[in-house]
Amino acid sequence: DAGITQSPRHKVTETGTPVTLRCHQTENHRYMYWYRQDPGHGLRLIHYSYGVKDTDKGEVSDGYSVSRSKTEDFLLTLESATSSQTSVYFCAIGSSGEGGSEQFFGPGTRLTVL
Amino acid sequence: GENVEQHPSTLSVQEGDSAVIKCTYSDSASNYFPWYKQELGKGPQLIIDIRSNVGEKKDQRIAVTLNKTAKHFSLHITETQPEDSAVYFCAASSPRRGTGGGNKLTFGTGTQLKVEL
Numbered sequence: 001d002a003g004i005t006q007s008p009r010h011k012v013t014e015t016g017t018p019v020t021l022r023c024h025q026t027e028n029h030r031y032m033y034w035y036r037q038d039p040g041h042g043l044r045l046i047h048y049s050y051g052v053k054d055t056d057k058g059e060v061s062d063g064y065s066v067s068r069s070k071t072e073d074f075l076l077t078l079e080s081a082t083s084s085q086t087s088v089y090f091c092a093i094g095s096s097g098e099g100g101s102e103q104f105f106g107p108g109t110r111l112t113v114l
Numbered sequence: 115g116e117n118v119e120q121h122p123s124t125l126s127v128q129e130g131d132s133a134v135i136k137c138t139y140s141d142s143a144s145n146y147f148p149w150y151k152q153e154l155g156k157g158p159q160l161i162i163d164i165r166s167n168v169g170e171k172k173d174q175r176i177a178v179t180l181n182k183t184a185k186h187f188s189l190h191i192t193e194t195q196p197e198d199s200a201v202y203f204c205a206a207s208s209p210r211r212g213t214g215g216g217n218k219l220t221f222g223t224g225t226q227l228k229v230e231l
Contacts, residue, residue: 004157040223041223042120042203042221042222042223042224043158043203043205043219043221044221045218047221050144058218059115090158092158094217101146101165101217102148102160103155103160103219104149104160104219105158105159106157107152107156107157108155108156108157
């Protein structure tokens with residue numbers, strides 16, 4: 001998985017609780033991304049980071065926040081989890097700022113919100 | 115924004131046959147088209163990609179073709195094997211407009227390929 005780890009790999013939580021997912025890379029790539037994967041929707045971008053402390057929203061960012069205090073770590077936080085956020089979450093990394101750079105994915109975190 | 119459509123959603127072939135998955139995109143600014151293979155319980159794995167200045171690219175048993183005029187691209191797998199069974203995703207990438215650069219990937223909804231013995 002191209003030097004990408006995600007933790008936890010599985011989590012079950014209750015509606016209204018905060019949840020933080022962690023992505024860690026050893027590739028020193030500039031760009032990091034958080035996606036969610038749901039049946040019938042493919043992968044959809046939640047947030048991405050283009051450097052330490054530099055982040056931007058994706059297409060499904062409502063209810064999520066991110067932080068990147070170090071090059072190697074990108075955190076995704078659900079401030080108050082809802083059942084609609086039950087999904088599989090993937091982190092990805094990329095090295096180029098130009099259109100057309102490869103993105104490599106981590107193993108995923110399966111989150112269930114009861 | 116970009117919209118990517120992928121067909122078929124499921125595909126069953128006999129071992130040794132060829133498989134073709136097709137995608138269309140809407141944003142003429144898209145310039146990079148990767149294909150990912152996802153096995154059960156794993157993250158998507160990049161298997162091949164093509165850039166807009168190229169019409170075809172091959173890597174052993176897999177190939178990708180791109181028709182920019184028609185805005186469609188396809189994945190071709192020849193001599194399919196049981197280990198090719200997986201979900202395949204196409205994506206289209208356009209440069210992000212604004213601070214930071216990077217590229218935005220828009221994914222198709224996936225094709226479940228089953229290679230039968």
